[in-house]
Amino acid sequence: MKIAFVSSEAVPYAKTGGLADVAGSLPKALERLCCEVKLFIPKYYSINENEFNLHYNWKIGEIPVKIAKHTRSAHVYQSIFPGTSIEAYFIDCPHYFHRDQIYTDGFDEDERFILFNRSVIETLQRLKWSPDVIHCNDWQSALIPLYLKENYAWDKLFDTTSTLFTIHNIGYQGRFSRLSTKKADIREDLFYPHSSIEYHGDFSFMKAGIMYSEIINTVSETYAKEILTAEFGAGMEDILQQRKDDLFGILNGIDYSEWNPKTDRFLHHHYSANDLSGKEKNKKFLLKQFGLNFNKDVPLIGIVSRMVSQKGFDLFEQASKSLEKLDAQWIILGSGEEKFEEMFMNLHRKFPEKVAVYVGFNNELSHILEAGADIFLMPSLYEPCGLNQIYSLKYGTVPVVRKTGGLADTVKDWIALSKAGYYTGNGFSFSNYSPEDLFNATRNAVEIFQDKETWKKIQLNGMNEDFSWDTSAKKYINLYNMAIRKRGAK
Ligand code: ADP
């Protein structure tokens, strides 16, 4: 099966969040299942040609893309995805992609990804490569299904090409004014109230992705159900309802070659479920780096996150007066909205001996923190899948989470289960989005931490679970087959 995997970020090239982890690992798992995969991402300024062995593709040459009044030039660089035979293609257009950040809130954010979408299709044409499925991810690649059915419908190359659209986060929709349809070269008569691209008078990339792709999925089973409701659908619930027979949930897998405490290249002390002793050494190392004292009876709570409301930091703020009283230490890594960065910095200023904060993006530290912390906190308002709680499980770092989306599908509450006589819990969870419940769940974890035997049981329950891609990648193949069948049936 031939799969074109299109994403706006992918590890190891460019990353702001979990989409990059998925785009950097699912294609590898698909290759192991005998798919031929080509990966497409924009060539951001930060992607170093030498570091990743990128070569300019002379055969493809210049791709002119008309956007509004301008004709922009796109070029294609190529590389082999490390450790695989997957060809990675990088769409280069300095005008749009040589910026400080991967995503911007500039006036031409729509243009950047219109160019990306069109250039991917034009690259496939120049390669004369006809994928069975184009797998699009989030709004940044959501126009491809529409383009195939409209602007490129003439091209026989795509006669049997179907599309799968994966929603990693319904909160980011790519909503632009109707003028953007002109920039995108979309036929005027496709835009009218309630059409497949119109959303409250605007042009929605996300809606186009949902309406034009053969099959849609999201990144956990619970989130697939949640987004059909007004509480979680972010306004897209009615549109998703129209396509609910084609909407599925597949839990993200984990790349254990990157995230495994036994082999993690960023750790100074390796450990595993058979011998946990290295974990404490990582904790000591981490605390020392941040100038905090080690005390084996005081748990270290870690947070690694984009600092945005989605992640439940409003709730954290409301609960912080109680949380700060817990006998625990905190190390927080993240960046995003200033108000949250400030909130954590203030906590550090108030309690320098127990709270440390690193504002920024640091991949190495995210690994060391996963290994060194005892507890990992994710009080998300909503969470399509969430990867850090799954990494935490593998690292024996007990997650405390709000029971929503992928968090609900991966974290099993120790307290509720043990009350029912099952000792299979791997973490702590709470349902209501309330500061009291967040506090209670965290306090429960801090208290049970003192009972070393029970704690180890909870740690091992998590460490022995398997969230590798093997199972989920097979489910993607099922969806690909479904998309192919649907396309054929038309
Ligand atoms: P989301 O994609 O919504 O941000 P996920 O839990 O799916 O949430 O994935 C987040 C990914 O980004 C994880 O791999 C996490 O380690 C990483 N990450 C988030 N913030 C930072 C940061 N400040 N520094 C390093 N890695 C980070």
Ligand code: GLC
């Ligand atoms: C999004 C979601 C996150 C998910 C990730 C990868 O960024 O917020 O929950 O894990 O995509 O699918």
